[in-house]
Amino acid sequence: MAGARALKLGNFAHELADLRAHQEREAGIASARIALRRQGEIDCRSCGEEIDPARRRALPSADRCLDCQQRLERYRRRRT
Known part of the structure; x- marks a missing residue:
């Protein structure tokens, strides 16, 4: 039982x-x-430069330019 x-x-x-x-x-x-x-940004939140319009069309919620986003992702991968 x-x-x-x-x-x-x-x-x-x-x-x-x-x-x-x-x-x-x-x-x-x-x-x-x-x-x-959500609506993204026109200027990158990391470097302040304008986010490429093609990136904003592809990912309207983008808040970082491609270079800064890639840098952030590499940093996060190294931390895990």
């Missing part, structure tokens, strides 16, 4: 973990959608 109860609790724990992971994924997707819908 105790073994069956432990198995049920184990299955419940796995199902709960799966549900939580699904909820976190959905929240991340919703957050990304909101971020992509």
Whole structure:
């Protein structure tokens, strides 16, 4: 009897973990959608230069020029 109860609790724990992971994924997707819908900047928030109009058309939510965005992403990758 105790073994069956432990198995049920184990299955419940796995199902709960799966549900939580699904909820976190959905929240991340919703957050990304909101971020992509927001209006970007005309001038780069890092260097102050104008963001290339082609970049703003391709990614209207851009707030950094391509060079500064790439620099930021390289920095973040090194930190992890």
